[in-house]
Amino acid sequence: MTSTASIPLTREDAAPMRYGGLIVIMLMGFLVVTAEFLPNGVLTEMAAGLGVTPGQAGQTVTITALAGLIVAPTIGLMFPRLDRRALLVWAAAAASVSSIVVALSPDLITILIARFFLGASISAFWSMSITVAARLAGPERIGRAMMFTSAGVSLATVAGVPLGVLLSEALDWRIAFAVVGAATAVVALAVRVTVPTVPAAAASSFGLLIDSLRRPGVTAGMIGHVLVVLGHFLAYTYIRLALERVPDVGAETIVLLLAVFGVGGLIGNLVIGLLVDRAFRVFAVTAPVAIAVAIALLVMLPGSLPAVVLAVLVWGFFFASWLIIVNTWVGHRMPDRREAGGSLTSLGFQLAIVLAAGFGGLLVDLTGVVALDIVALSLLVLGAVLFGWVVRTHEADRMQHS
Secondary structure (H helix, E strand, C coil): CCCCCCCCCCCCCCCCCCHHHHHHHHHHHHHHHHHHHHHHHCHHHHHHHHCCCHHHHCHHHHHHHHHHHHHCCCHHHHCCCCCHHHHHHHHHHHHHHHHHHHHHCCCHHHHHHHHHHHHHHHHHHHHHHHHHHHHHHCHHHHHHHHHHHHHHHHHHHHHHHHHHHHHHHHCCHHHHHHHHHHHHHHHHHHHHHHCCCCCCCCCCCHHHHHHHHCCCCHHHHHHHHHHHHHHHHHHHCCHHHHHCCCCCCCHHHHHHHHHHHHHHHHHHHHHHHHHCCCCHHHHHHHHHHHHHHHHHHHHHCCCCHHHHHHHHHHHHHHHHCHHHHHHHHHHHHCCCCHHHHHHHHHHHHHHHHHHHHHHHHHHHHHHCHHHHHHHHHHHHHHHHHHHHHHHHHHHHHHHHHC
8 A cells, every 4th residue: 555646636527437447457456466465375385485484485575565665655756747557557567577577586586676576566556546546437436436446455365365375285386476477467458458548646745744744643643553554464474374373274274264364354344434434433442452362362272263263354354444444544633634644654554564574574483473473463452552542632632622
């Protein structure tokens, strides 16, 4: 999730929904997110195939997020006049090449370089997807259009990564990356055919982002957000190792458990999305605490498959809705700077992934996955306390002055 270019909402003519283009954008989101997190599901095989430790193989996630962290706030500034359809085509092409290089490369260094370009591609996708969606659906239907992008991301969690794991087990982990790469190349062509030209829009400046952080409570809230996402990804990046602690668990069961995580996420998006306006302050605390409890169940009860299934379901349910909660806070806290707030949220998300995969790789190699998960759930609780305090303080001030 990265920063987005501003959307010209007042000067675009109303147009019919271009469902073909929206479906292609959904497929692009599905494939790039599948490629981003595919190493999480094939970590054991990937590490064995490359002759490295699981922690070292986990750096393929770190480098992708690092590229996103660098490119997220700069993509619009680097290409201020480039048609956004062309930018998406190039992003899909780069993501395709990245996955194919991973499938063919014999060493970790080359794979890390390829994954850096994947991260840049993902940032370009997230930065331009809202502007492109508005062009495809018309600004008056931007919410409906964004459902397609969200559906692609959710489907990647529910089906993309588990199918990649299944393909890896049936054939080879390299085949999984090759299939994703080939499919992304087809989508690059489809973007060129189905998406109309999208003129470049002005991007947020660095000065505006920094000024937004100076507002009371914003910096503390963003730190709480980073801690929550950091705790999640510290555990989720190495979830394969945690699930392998379940007695007699096979690859098929792991695929099903990853699918349960995604199903929980789909349900959580719907349920919390409907309730968040009425119970916002409650979810700001309970969501990260519930994730921490779910991870604790994985740590304490690996021998109970029902407990593991429940833990994975709850984990997916609440984390998939976390960005809904954070963005609702941004809307309350910065109603005049929603785009800047969204950019800060996205930057925090990428920063957390970088720290989680990097620090987590060292920690899991030194102490094992149990210690890693204990650190993760501790960060989630700390983030819940900080973010919840900021939310409650701001809401109390707002009600006092209303």
